[in-house]
Amino acid sequence: MTVSRVINNTGRISESTRARVKQVMEELNYVPNSMARSLVKQETKMLSLLITDITNPFYTTLARGAEDTAMRNGYKLLFGNSDEDYAKERDYVDMVLSTRADGVLFAPAGDGSAEHLRMLQRRNVPFVILDREVPGIEADHVLGDSREGARRLVEHLLDLGHTRIAMVGGRQDVSTARLRYAGYLEALKLADIPFDPALVHDVGYTAVEGMAFVDDLLSAEAPPTAVFAANNFLALAVIRALRVRDVRVPDDLSVVCFDDFGESIALDPFLTVARQPAYEFGSLGMQLLIERIQGAAGAAPRKIVLPSELVVRQSSAAPPGVV
Amino acid sequence: MTVSRVINNTGRISESTRARVKQVMEELNYVPNSMARSLVKQETKMLSLLITDITNPFYTTLARGAEDTAMRNGYKLLFGNSDEDYAKERDYVDMVLSTRADGVLFAPAGDGSAEHLRMLQRRNVPFVILDREVPGIEADHVLGDSREGARRLVEHLLDLGHTRIAMVGGRQDVSTARLRYAGYLEALKLADIPFDPALVHDVGYTAVEGMAFVDDLLSAEAPPTAVFAANNFLALAVIRALRVRDVRVPDDLSVVCFDDFGESIALDPFLTVARQPAYEFGSLGMQLLIERIQGAAGAAPRKIVLPSELVVRQSSAAPPGVV
DNA sequence: AAAAAATATGTTACCGATAACCCTAAACTA
DNA sequence: TAGTTTAGGGTTATCGGTAACATATTTTTT
Structure with a gap:
C-alpha cells in the first residue's frame, strides 16, 4: 500500500520512506503491473x-x-x-x-x-x-466529403473536355464507395452527360488484381477518355493495367482518384487526386x-x-x- | 470455475451444462477479461x-x-x-x-x-x-547485410564510371549507418579510389531537413558525380535538395540508396536501391x-x-x- | 452389495494492485 | 494534563479469472 501511495503520489508519505521505497524500486527494477491496476480500477x-x-x-x-x-x-x-x-x-x-x-x-x-x-x-x-x-x-x-470530392474530381475532368468518364468503384457495401459513386452521377447529371452503366465497374478498394474489365472499357465502341478511381490503390492498379496495354496517361486517358499518397514517399506526385x-x-x-x-x-x-x-x-x- | 472450464475446454463438463453456460454467455454478451486471466497465468x-x-x-x-x-x-x-x-x-x-x-x-x-x-x-x-x-x-x-549491400551499391556506381562518390549517412551511433559507411570505404579501397572526407556527411536517418551541405558538395572544387544515401528517406531528401538547385538526376548526378519504397505505392520506381x-x-x-x-x-x-x-x-x- | 473408480461440479486461495477503513504516535488544543 | 488532531502508515477486501483440491453423484468392478 505504501508503495502504491508513492507511485501514485496519493495520501501522506514521509519524505524518508518515499525515498526508501524509490530506492528499493530501483534496486529491484520494479515496474508496476498495469493489469493488476486495471483490474481494480476498471480502466486500462x-x-x-x-x-x-x-x-x-x-x-x-x-x-x-x-x-x-x-x-x-x-x-x-x-x-x-x-x-x-x-x-x-x-x-x-x-x-x-x-x-x-x-x-x-x-x-x-x-x-x-x-x-x-x-x-x-x-x-x-x-x-x-x-x-x-x-x-x-x-x-x-x-x-x-466523399460525394462532394468525387463530384469535384469528375467536374475537373468535364472541365478538361472529357465526356466519356469511366468509374472504378469500391465495394458497394462501403459508404464511401456509394457516396463517391453518387458524386460521380451527380457531376454527370449537372453537366447533362448521359450515364452509361457500361463505364462503371466496382471492385474492392484493395483489388489490385481483377483489372480485366479494362479491356472491355478500351475495346468498347465509344471508349472512355478518363477514369475516376474511387481510391488511390485502385488508381494505381488502373494505371498499371493501362501501361501493360500501352495506353499512356494522361495522353490517351486521364486518371484521377480519391486519396493522395504519402508526401514523404512520393518523389514525383503524378496523380490528380482529392486529397483527404x-x-x-x-x-x-x-x-x-x-x-x-x-x-x-x-x-x-x-x-x-x-x-x-x-x-x-x-x-x-x-x-x-x-x- | 465451471464457466472457466467451458471457455478453456479443460476438465470434464457435461454437454448439458456446457450448453447452458454457452447460452448464458451469449445472453449476457460475456467476454472473458484477459487481464484477470493474464494476472494469474503470468502470460499475456x-x-x-x-x-x-x-x-x-x-x-x-x-x-x-x-x-x-x-x-x-x-x-x-x-x-x-x-x-x-x-x-x-x-x-x-x-x-x-x-x-x-x-x-x-x-x-x-x-x-x-x-x-x-x-x-x-x-x-x-x-x-x-x-x-x-x-x-x-x-x-x-x-x-x-549493410556493409555488403553498401559495397555493392558503390561498386555499381564505380562500374558506371563514377570516381567522386559522396555519401550521406545516418547517425554514427546506429550500427547500420556505421556498416554502410564501412561498405562505402571498402568499395573505394578495392577500387583504389582515394577517400575524401569532404564527400561524407552524416545526418539522421529521418533528417529530411538539414540538406544544406548539398551546397558545399556542389560548389566544391571537384564535386561528386554520384551520391550514396544510407537509406531511402535520405535519398529522397537529397534528390529534393538537388531539384531545388536545378541539378538533374541522373543526368548531372546519380543517386543510389539502401532500402526500397513500398512496391504497392510507387508507380514509377526511380531509385537504384539495395532492397532489403x-x-x-x-x-x-x-x-x-x-x-x-x-x-x-x-x-x-x-x-x-x-x-x-x-x-x-x-x-x-x-x-x-x-x- | 460394498468398494473402487470415474464423472461432474463446487471451494478456496491466489495473481498484484487499490479503495476504504483502521491504527499508532506525535503535535496541538483547551 | 487530558482530549483532540494530524501525520504516517498498516489491514482487509476486491477486481475476474484459474490452479489445486474437495465434494457429490453416478457407474463400474469384485
Missing part, C-alpha cells in the same frame, strides 16, 4: 485503433494523428488491421473486448461492421467511427473519443465532415484530339 | 513490436510480416513507434514492462538503446533485435521470438543476416561526359 488507459489497410498511406498517416493525440492525453494506442475483412474485424473486436480497451477508433470494413459495432455498444465500449458510415449505427463520426486530411482524421477522431470517454461529450452523436482538396497534377489532361 | 499472449519510423515503408512492411506471424501463432501484436528518439523508446519499454508483454521485437534507435534492452533483460522479457545491432547486447538478431526483404525481417524475427518464448530455442543467441538485392533503376547512370 489503452485505446484501440482499427484500420482496414495498414499498407495504405491514408491509414498510416491517420494512425499517426491518432497516436500523437492519444499519447498527449496519457493513453496508449493499440493498432489493428482488418484487411477489409469482416472475419478479421470480428476477431479484433473480440480482442478489444477482452483486453478492456477504454475506447476504440473504428474504421469499419463496411456495412457488415454494424454487427461488430453493436457488440461494442452492448458492452458500453465508447467508439468513434472513422471514414465510413455504417447504416443503423449511431455514433460519433469523422468522415470525408488523413492526419486530422486520426487526431480529431481521437479527440472525440477521449472526450466521450471522459464524459466531456453530450449524449448526441457528433459528426465531423472534413473537406478534401482537389490537387491537380499530370495524370489528368484534355482528352486526345482536344486542345 | 501479447507481443510488442517497436519500430523507429512508422512512416517508412521498410518498417510498415516489416510490421506486416511480424503481425502475420504473430497472428498465426495465437499472439496479439502491439505496435510502437520510437521516432528514432531514445526518450520515446524508454517510455515504450516502460509500457511494455507494465503491460507484461510476453516478448518484444525491438528495432533499436541506436547504440543508446542498450540501456533499454538491459531493462528488458533484467525483467526476463525475451526479445529479438531487428535491423540494428547494439554493442554490448547479446540477443537473437535479424539483420541486413522487409517482410522477412518481421516474420523471421517474430518466429525467433516465439521460439524463444516457448523455450524452443537454445541458449545461444542466433543471428540471421538477410541479403539485400541490388535493384538498378534510372537514378544511376554514367557520370556526365562519359559514354
Whole structure:
C-alpha cells in the first residue's frame, strides 16, 4: 500500500520512506503491473485503433494523428488491421473486448461492421467511427466529403473536355464507395452527360488484381477518355493495367482518384487526386473519443465532415484530339 | 470455475451444462477479461513490436510480416513507434514492462538503446533485435547485410564510371549507418579510389531537413558525380535538395540508396536501391521470438543476416561526359 | 452389495494492485 | 494534563479469472 501511495503520489508519505521505497524500486527494477491496476480500477488507459489497410498511406498517416493525440492525453494506442475483412474485424473486436480497451477508433470494413459495432455498444465500449458510415449505427463520426470530392474530381475532368468518364468503384457495401459513386452521377447529371452503366465497374478498394474489365472499357465502341478511381490503390492498379496495354496517361486517358499518397514517399506526385486530411482524421477522431470517454461529450452523436482538396497534377489532361 | 472450464475446454463438463453456460454467455454478451486471466497465468499472449519510423515503408512492411506471424501463432501484436528518439523508446519499454508483454521485437534507435534492452533483460522479457545491432547486447538478431549491400551499391556506381562518390549517412551511433559507411570505404579501397572526407556527411536517418551541405558538395572544387544515401528517406531528401538547385538526376548526378519504397505505392520506381526483404525481417524475427518464448530455442543467441538485392533503376547512370 | 473408480461440479486461495477503513504516535488544543 | 488532531502508515477486501483440491453423484468392478 505504501508503495502504491508513492507511485501514485496519493495520501501522506514521509519524505524518508518515499525515498526508501524509490530506492528499493530501483534496486529491484520494479515496474508496476498495469493489469493488476486495471483490474481494480476498471480502466486500462489503452485505446484501440482499427484500420482496414495498414499498407495504405491514408491509414498510416491517420494512425499517426491518432497516436500523437492519444499519447498527449496519457493513453496508449493499440493498432489493428482488418484487411477489409469482416472475419478479421470480428476477431479484433473480440480482442478489444477482452483486453478492456477504454475506447476504440473504428474504421469499419463496411456495412457488415454494424454487427461488430453493436457488440461494442452492448458492452458500453465508447467508439468513434472513422471514414465510413455504417447504416443503423449511431455514433460519433469523422468522415470525408466523399460525394462532394468525387463530384469535384469528375467536374475537373468535364472541365478538361472529357465526356466519356469511366468509374472504378469500391465495394458497394462501403459508404464511401456509394457516396463517391453518387458524386460521380451527380457531376454527370449537372453537366447533362448521359450515364452509361457500361463505364462503371466496382471492385474492392484493395483489388489490385481483377483489372480485366479494362479491356472491355478500351475495346468498347465509344471508349472512355478518363477514369475516376474511387481510391488511390485502385488508381494505381488502373494505371498499371493501362501501361501493360500501352495506353499512356494522361495522353490517351486521364486518371484521377480519391486519396493522395504519402508526401514523404512520393518523389514525383503524378496523380490528380482529392486529397483527404488523413492526419486530422486520426487526431480529431481521437479527440472525440477521449472526450466521450471522459464524459466531456453530450449524449448526441457528433459528426465531423472534413473537406478534401482537389490537387491537380499530370495524370489528368484534355482528352486526345482536344486542345 | 465451471464457466472457466467451458471457455478453456479443460476438465470434464457435461454437454448439458456446457450448453447452458454457452447460452448464458451469449445472453449476457460475456467476454472473458484477459487481464484477470493474464494476472494469474503470468502470460499475456501479447507481443510488442517497436519500430523507429512508422512512416517508412521498410518498417510498415516489416510490421506486416511480424503481425502475420504473430497472428498465426495465437499472439496479439502491439505496435510502437520510437521516432528514432531514445526518450520515446524508454517510455515504450516502460509500457511494455507494465503491460507484461510476453516478448518484444525491438528495432533499436541506436547504440543508446542498450540501456533499454538491459531493462528488458533484467525483467526476463525475451526479445529479438531487428535491423540494428547494439554493442554490448547479446540477443537473437535479424539483420541486413549493410556493409555488403553498401559495397555493392558503390561498386555499381564505380562500374558506371563514377570516381567522386559522396555519401550521406545516418547517425554514427546506429550500427547500420556505421556498416554502410564501412561498405562505402571498402568499395573505394578495392577500387583504389582515394577517400575524401569532404564527400561524407552524416545526418539522421529521418533528417529530411538539414540538406544544406548539398551546397558545399556542389560548389566544391571537384564535386561528386554520384551520391550514396544510407537509406531511402535520405535519398529522397537529397534528390529534393538537388531539384531545388536545378541539378538533374541522373543526368548531372546519380543517386543510389539502401532500402526500397513500398512496391504497392510507387508507380514509377526511380531509385537504384539495395532492397532489403522487409517482410522477412518481421516474420523471421517474430518466429525467433516465439521460439524463444516457448523455450524452443537454445541458449545461444542466433543471428540471421538477410541479403539485400541490388535493384538498378534510372537514378544511376554514367557520370556526365562519359559514354 | 460394498468398494473402487470415474464423472461432474463446487471451494478456496491466489495473481498484484487499490479503495476504504483502521491504527499508532506525535503535535496541538483547551 | 487530558482530549483532540494530524501525520504516517498498516489491514482487509476486491477486481475476474484459474490452479489445486474437495465434494457429490453416478457407474463400474469384485
